[in-house]
Amino acid sequence: ARKAVEINNRKKVKYGDEIAFNVLAQCYWLKNDFQSAKQNLELSIQRVENADNISNNMYYRLGVCSEVLGDRAGAVETYKKVKPVNDKDRAWDTFNYRKGRERISAPLSDTDLDLIKAQNEVSMKHYDRAMELFGRVLQSGSTDQRALALYGMQQTYFNQEKHDSSLAIHSDLAQVRPPAETWIIPHSYFLAGQSLEKQGKKSEAIDAFEMIEEFDDYDFQQSLENRADRELERMNSGS
Numbered sequence: 001a002r003k004a005v006e007i008n009n010r011k012k013v014k015y016g017d018e019i020a021f022n023v024l025a026q027c028y029w030l031k032n033d034f035q036s037a038k039q040n041l042e043l044s045i046q047r048v049e050n051a052d053n054i055s056n057n058m059y060y061r062l063g064v065c066s067e068v069l070g071d072r073a074g075a076v077e078t079y080k081k082v083k084p085v086n087d088k089d090r091a092w093d094t095f096n097y098r099k100g101r102e103r104i105s106a107p108l109s110d111t112d113l114d115l116i117k118a119q120n121e122v123s124m125k126h127y128d129r130a131m132e133l134f135g136r137v138l139q140s141g142s143t144d145q146r147a148l149a150l151y152g153m154q155q156t157y158f159n160q161e162k163h164d165s166s167l168a169i170h171s172d173l174a175q176v177r178p179p180a181e182t183w184i185i186p187h188s189y190f191l192a193g194q195s196l197e198k199q200g201k202k203s204e205a206i207d208a209f210e211m212i213e214e215f216d217d218y219d220f221q222q223s224l225e226n227r228a229d230r231e232l233e234r235m236n237s238g239s
Contacts, residue, residue, distance in 0.1 A: 001027065018047040022058065029061055030120045038065035056082040056096035063100060064116065067108040079104045091220045098219070102180070111141045115148050127156050147178035151188055163195040170195075183219040186212045190228055197235070206235055 004020035025040035041062045048054050059081045066075035082100035085093045118133035130152065137149035150173040157166035170192040178184055193208035212228045215221075 018044045021047065025058075025061070029065075030123050032117050032120050034065040034068040038062060038069065041065065052083075054081075056085070056093045056100060060096040060100045060103075063103060064108060067103075068113060072107060075108075076104055091223055095219045111137055111145050115141075115145060115152070118149070118152055122152060122156055122159070125159070127160060130156055143176065144178045144181045147173065147176050147181055147184045150176070151184045151191075154188060154191055158191055158195060161198075163199055166195050167192055181219075182215070182217070183221070183224075186215040186218060186224055187220070190224060190231075193228075193231065197231075202235060206232060209235075 001020045001023040005017065005024075008017050008020065021040045021044035025037045025044060028034075028037035028040060041058055045054055045058060045062070059078055063075040063078035066072075066078060079100040082097045083093075085097055114133045114137050118130045118137070121127070121130035121133065134149040134152050134156070137145050141149060150169055154166050154169040154173065157163070157169060170188050173188045174185065176185070189208045189211045193205045196202075196205035196208055209228045209232050212224060
């Protein structure tokens with residue numbers, strides 16, 4: 001991405017800057033370097049010719065970066081820029097619209113920040129640090145925050161192929177009913193189905209995938225149901 005910026009400075013490639021700076025911003029976000037992420041998000045947004053093309057993800061993350069760096073007022077102004085989405089194929093924009101609107105009245109807490117950092121550590125495969133942060137959330141978080149932490153732990157164990165541990169976390173999580181983050185539980189069943197299949201427990205895996213149909217009206221519902229249907233079709237066909 002830095003090389004792309006360098007080339008664009010010389011050749012002025014149309015759209016080159018906004019993409020390169022956005023990629024840099026996402027990289028710094030995953031590294032929990034919120035100062036650098038903010039700088040690059042701002043540079044990317046400045047270079048977008050049509051403001052309608054700025055994603056809710058960019059606005060939401062820029063708002064979070066501003067809050068982390070102590071600018072709550074600037075963060076609120078940024079959160080207000082998220083746009084409602086009616087297209088079900090743009091699930092992430094829908095999700096970030098909801099999160100941005102929530103954040104206007106609910107300032108980022110230390111626990112929220114621990115969750116963001118932990119999720120980034122999982123993406124970076126820094127699993128020990130992620131588990132430490134998730135554990136901290138479990139000690140003091142709300143029901144939604146604890147559910148997010150448990151799902152993060154389930155993912156972490158799954159990524160490490162520790163399927164017994166991942167399924168144990170799922171068993172705890174399946175008893176939780178987060179009031180806002182309702183998407184977590186059906187996604188937990190999907191991850192459990194994957195673990196069970198890897199353990200050779202086909203019928204139990206099918207049961208887990210079928211449980212997803214019991215849930216409705218949650219973020220990413222269409223994409224998750226499509227993924228579950230594909231898994232069930234594959235497993236039931238014996239392939």
